[in-house]
Amino acid sequence: MTATIATTFLGVPLGMALFVAVLAIALLGYVMARGRVMARAGGDARVLHSLPNYYGMTAAMFAAVPALGVLLIWLLAQPTVVQNAVLPLIPADKIDSVGTQSLILSDVRRVADGLDIALSQGALTRADIAAMADDPSALRATLGEVGVALGSEVEPFVLAAAQKSRALNGQGRFWMAAAVLLIALAGLALAVRAADPDFRARNIVERGILVLLIVAASLAILTTVGIVLSMLFESINFFRLHDWKDFFLGPKWAPNFRGDSDLSILPLLWGTLYISIIALLVAVPIGLFSAIYLSEYAGPKLRGIAKPLLEILAGIPTIVYGLFALLTVGPALVRLFGRGEDGILGVEWMSGATSVLTAGLVMGIMLIPFVSSLSDDIINAVPQSLRDGSFGLGATHSETVRQVILPAALPGIVGAVLLAASRAIGETMIVVLGAGAIARVSVNPLEAMTTITTRIVSQLTGDTDFASPETLVAFALGLTLFVLTLGLNVLALYIVRKYREQYE
Amino acid sequence: MTDITPSGASLLVQDARTQKRNRAEARFKMYGLAAIAVGLLMLVILLTTIISRGTGAFQQTYVTLEVPLLEAKLDKKGNRDLADIKKVSTFGYAPLMKAAFEEKVAAAGIETSLKSKQMAALLSKDAAATLRNYVLQDVDVIGQTIEFEFLTNSRVDGYLKGRVSRDSMANDKSINAAQLDLVDALIADGSLRKRFNLDFITGADASDQRPEAAGMGVAMIGSFFMMLVVLALALPIGVAASIYLEEFAPKNWITDIIEVNISNLAAVPSIVFGILGLAVFINYMHLPNSAPLVGGLVLTLMTLPTIIISTRASLKSVPPSIRDAALGVGASKMQSVFHHVLPLAAPGILTGTIIGLAQALGETAPLLLIGMVGFIASNPPDGITSGLMDPNSAMPAQIYEWAKRADPAFYERAWGGIIILLVFLITMNAIAVLLRRRFERRW
Numbered sequence: 001m002t003a004t005i006a007t008t009f010l011g012v013p014l015g016m017a018l019f020v021a022v023l024a025i026a027l028l029g030y031v032m033a034r035g036r037v038m039a040r041a042g043g044d045a046r047v048l049h050s051l052p053n054y055y056g057m058t059a060a061m062f063a064a065v066p067a068l069g070v071l072l073i074w075l076l077a078q079p080t081v082v083q084n085a086v087l088p089l090i091p092a093d094k095i096d097s098v099g100t101q102s103l104i105l106s107d108v109r110r111v112a113d114g115l116d117i118a119l120s121q122g123a124l125t126r127a128d129i130a131a132m133a134d135d136p137s138a139l140r141a142t143l144g145e146v147g148v149a150l151g152s153e154v155e156p157f158v159l160a161a162a163q164k165s166r167a168l169n170g171q172g173r174f175w176m177a178a179a180v181l182l183i184a185l186a187g188l189a190l191a192v193r194a195a196d197p198d199f200r201a202r203n204i205v206e207r208g209i210l211v212l213l214i215v216a217a218s219l220a221i222l223t224t225v226g227i228v229l230s231m232l233f234e235s236i237n238f239f240r241l242h243d244w245k246d247f248f249l250g251p252k253w254a255p256n257f258r259g260d261s262d263l264s265i266l267p268l269l270w271g272t273l274y275i276s277i278i279a280l281l282v283a284v285p286i287g288l289f290s291a292i293y294l295s296e297y298a299g300p301k302l303r304g305i306a307k308p309l310l311e312i313l314a315g316i317p318t319i320v321y322g323l324f325a326l327l328t329v330g331p332a333l334v335r336l337f338g339r340g341e342d343g344i345l346g347v348e349w350m351s352g353a354t355s356v357l358t359a360g361l362v363m364g365i366m367l368i369p370f371v372s373s374l375s376d377d378i379i380n381a382v383p384q385s386l387r388d389g390s391f392g393l394g395a396t397h398s399e400t401v402r403q404v405i406l407p408a409a410l411p412g413i414v415g416a417v418l419l420a421a422s423r424a425i426g427e428t429m430i431v432v433l434g435a436g437a438i439a440r441v442s443v444n445p446l447e448a449m450t451t452i453t454t455r456i457v458s459q460l461t462g463d464t465d466f467a468s469p470e471t472l473v474a475f476a477l478g479l480t481l482f483v484l485t486l487g488l489n490v491l492a493l494y495i496v497r498k499y500r501e502q503y504e
Numbered sequence: 505m506t507d508i509t510p511s512g513a514s515l516l517v518q519d520a521r522t523q524k525r526n527r528a529e530a531r532f533k534m535y536g537l538a539a540i541a542v543g544l545l546m547l548v549i550l551l552t553t554i555i556s557r558g559t560g561a562f563q564q565t566y567v568t569l570e571v572p573l574l575e576a577k578l579d580k581k582g583n584r585d586l587a588d589i590k591k592v593s594t595f596g597y598a599p600l601m602k603a604a605f606e607e608k609v610a611a612a613g614i615e616t617s618l619k620s621k622q623m624a625a626l627l628s629k630d631a632a633a634t635l636r637n638y639v640l641q642d643v644d645v646i647g648q649t650i651e652f653e654f655l656t657n658s659r660v661d662g663y664l665k666g667r668v669s670r671d672s673m674a675n676d677k678s679i680n681a682a683q684l685d686l687v688d689a690l691i692a693d694g695s696l697r698k699r700f701n702l703d704f705i706t707g708a709d710a711s712d713q714r715p716e717a718a719g720m721g722v723a724m725i726g727s728f729f730m731m732l733v734v735l736a737l738a739l740p741i742g743v744a745a746s747i748y749l750e751e752f753a754p755k756n757w758i759t760d761i762i763e764v765n766i767s768n769l770a771a772v773p774s775i776v777f778g779i780l781g782l783a784v785f786i787n788y789m790h791l792p793n794s795a796p797l798v799g800g801l802v803l804t805l806m807t808l809p810t811i812i813i814s815t816r817a818s819l820k821s822v823p824p825s826i827r828d829a830a831l832g833v834g835a836s837k838m839q840s841v842f843h844h845v846l847p848l849a850a851p852g853i854l855t856g857t858i859i860g861l862a863q864a865l866g867e868t869a870p871l872l873l874i875g876m877v878g879f880i881a882s883n884p885p886d887g888i889t890s891g892l893m894d895p896n897s898a899m900p901a902q903i904y905e906w907a908k909r910a911d912p913a914f915y916e917r918a919w920g921g922i923i924i925l926l927v928f929l930i931t932m933n934a935i936a937v938l939l940r941r942r943f944e945r946r947w
Contacts, residue, residue: 013889079790109790206838210752216744217753220765220812223805227776230783286539293536310543313550315933317866319900320554320922323907327915328553365546372543396525398532419771426773428869433907453775453869460782460873478779482772489771493764 014173015075022067022184029059029188033195041197050202058194058201061208062187067180074176082168089161103467104158107150111139111162112169114148121146133159231482234466234475242469247476253439253450255459255470263473265480267439271449275360275435276424278445282364284417287371294372295379296401307376314369318429325362325434326353333358337446350446354436357445363430367420374419378412379405381500412499418492422485428453452477554922561920564701564716565661567627567690569604572649573639584643594632597639598624601632601654614689618682626683628655630710630717656696658715658913660687664698667912704920708882709902715913718906720921722884726796726876726896727865729885733800733892734807734864739857741804742811743846749812750819751841770809777806778870786874793875794895802874803864810863814856818849823947851943855936862932866925868900876901877908899925 034056250264330353338350436448662668690696707719781802830840
């Protein structure tokens with residue numbers, strides 16, 4: 001069977017066209033089933049087991065859900081299946097590593113896409129392509145004209161693989177369209193046939209809806225699995241190309257795109273932790289004291305104004321803080337600590353606007369509302385009886401706070417600080433713009449340092465080659481970041497929950 | 505806690521220890537007030553910085569010139585054939601602008617030592633293209649002399665806004681004192697002025713040589729399409745998941761895992777979602793780089809936990825009596841939820857969704873990884889498919905892009921972009937607050 005079908009149908013991507021077709025069939029099923037059951041009941045809805053709409057919905061559900069599921073799975077699986085089928089066409093001597101394999105495969109894909117475009121625009125005919133099978137050197141120029149730029153000359157085996165993948169994709173699309181439409185129609189027929197006054201349509205529909213709800217709820221697990229797997233696979237690729245000892249224990253971060261780089265996480269981890277510590281030194285005292293004042297001293301009026309205003313700080317996008325660090329706080333710090341004789345302090349300690357202190361201060365500002373609203377909740381959860389007891393013994397309000405409320409709330413506050421720390425470690429935009437790009441281990445907060453998130457961004461933006469350890473290291477960094485923040489979060493949530501139970 | 509008052513001492517006079525304790529009390533209160541004051545001060549500094557630095561971007565300097573559209577230069581064959589006129593590149597228009605500038609200076613009676621090339625250098629690099637587009641739209645204007653407002657270059661603009669001064673220009677090769685004298689003279693003449701710059705709000709980004717022509721419009725469309733994807737996916741999925749967890753889920757270990765998962769996902773750094781998007785949507789599924797569809801998918805996964813948490817809270821606030829009443833008159837469990845509980849929880853769900861969308865709108869880090877920076881978002885998309893699939897930028901990514909270009913003129917654009925972004929966020933949050941006030945029911 002060599003039936004194939006184009007990527008688009010009437011100008012709409014095929015997947016989209018099928019989606020619309022299935023919905024149309026479902027609508028048809030709704031009308032048919034509802035009409036049929038009403039006709040069988042002689043127009044009297046009271047003799048039906050369920051309300052008439054449920055019969056329609058059963059038909060729509062039977063037509064749409066399995067068909068759309070098949071469509072989705074097919075669209076996801078086809079690229080992998082085709083890729084595996086094409087792989088044997090590539091001579092083994094061309095593949096010397098995992099990297100070149102993926103490069104060749106992406107070439108194949110581009111050539112295949114290019115051929116599709118060239119055929120649809122009439123720049124090439126099928127006969128032209130067949131004639132080129134042995135010497136496809138002219139193909140690069142032709143594809144360039146239709147807007148598909150290739151990095152190198154097309155080799156015969158690439159063209160062969162591209163042709164094979166085009167053929168397989170075309171067949172795949174044909175069978176997908178056939179399968180999806182058939183399943184939809186079969187579902188419709190089944191449900192319309194079953195539409196009978198005794199048919200328990202509502203129970204069926206409700207069970208179906210419940211399944212959909214469960215699927216939606218499981219998406220959270222799927223996302224986590226996706227995060228872990230996607231980073232794990234690429235990290236494994238990375239550790240195949242690069243020594244794990246250098247990554248975890250090496251002294252230096254110095255990526256070099258000609259290869260042979262030093263890729264150690266330690267300098268980045270130091271920068272990340274140093275900035276986070278400065279941020280917490282700013283945010284925890286300010287946030288905690290604000291929370292104490294707002295929950296213990298402030299009247300409803302001050303509380304009603306100050307609390308929402310502080311929370312605005314949490315709603316401001318991080319890119320704004322990043323710009324604030326780069327263009328306002330950084331230059332202000334340089335004026336204070338730098339510029340030699342012209343500076344305010346007359347010292348020459350700081351040369352550029354980006355530094356650990358710049359990023360740390362701004363991140364601290366961002367975390368103030370985070371610490372304050374969490375601590376506020378926790379302080380409010382301390383039972384009033386503890387306060388009353390302390391006042392009854394003659395303690396002043398501040399003594400009550402320091403010696404009774406804070407010790408009682410301490411586990412919760414530690415949880416809040418841990419959550420803030422996990423925020424600080426994972427924060428990206430402020431450090432990308434404010435912390436600098438130099439990986440160094442130093443205790444001087446006025447120097448530029450770099451962080452895990454900054455390096456992820458710089459290794460993964462621009463032209464990335466998924467075969468080089470310099471790119472793949474970003475996934476190992478991401479996985480480390482994920483594990484680190486996840487650990488902090490789980491610990492913090494555990495402590496907070498434990499604390500809440502204590503007073504419930 | 506207090507000592508027993510020694511006999512003879514008055515209770516009305518505080519002893520030393522009480523005074524000390526009261527001072528400690530006052531100090532403690534002061535610390536609290538100071539902390540709040542510092543927090544609010546930071547907010548004020550942040551907002552005033554944004555406003556004072558960003559409002560400049562909404563104004564731009566223009567110079568009015570009368571350009572003779574010479575047939576000899578633009579349409580040598582004289583047949584007004586669009587194809588022929590299109591062959592004249594922007595370089596062909598440059599002499600016209602130089603001549604127009606000379607004319608202007610002569611007509612205004614300004615004395616200057618500048619050559620016409622240096623005068624025309626005051627114009628934006630975009631000016632010739634603007635003129636060309638104007639001519640291509642209506643070829644019949646060739647042969648006429650038309651009055652046209654051209655963008656000036658970013659240095660002139662900066663001079664009018666106080667960003668460039670005669671002192672700061674000493675080590676700046678692109679402008680000199682004589683040119684600034686000419687600018688002053690033109691201001692006095694009234695033909696060079698600042699006015700409101702609508703192009704900043706509606707226009708497209710421009711290359712790094714032309715900060716004066718850069719705008720947010722196309723990035724706004726990109727953000728709009730991303731929000732569309734987030735709304736279309738995150739709202740139904742989030743509501744469905746919440747309904748299951750809140751109304752149907754049995755108490756068992758699977759439910760526990762899902763719940764722990766959701767609260768952890770809410771705290772995963774946003775950049776991790778970017779890595780997921782890059783690995784799954786772009787590398788595995790081969791969706792196009794930089795497409796708002798991919799951005800929308802990544803932001804959907806990021807926003808879902810927020811929406812689920814707020815939806816569950818509003819479902820929980822509907823009292824059980826509503827469910828009991830519905831069950832009592834014969835509704836099924838599913839009917840009681842969908843016909844009664846969900847409509848009553850709708851305002852709260854909507855509020856949570858808007859807040860989730862606002863959060864997604866301002867998110868930058870994941871967008872960097874799926875390639876929504878580093879190119880010039882120059883053409884607005886035509887149609888929905890192109891809007892979803894064609895490379896575009898988004899508002900925060902555009903701001904980041906400008907911040908990276910290390911040019912004070914682009915910094916001003918970045919601050920201006922932040923004002924636009926914040927206007928959107930404030931509007932969304934205000935709608936959310938209004939909805940809550942208007943429809944919230946206390947049971």
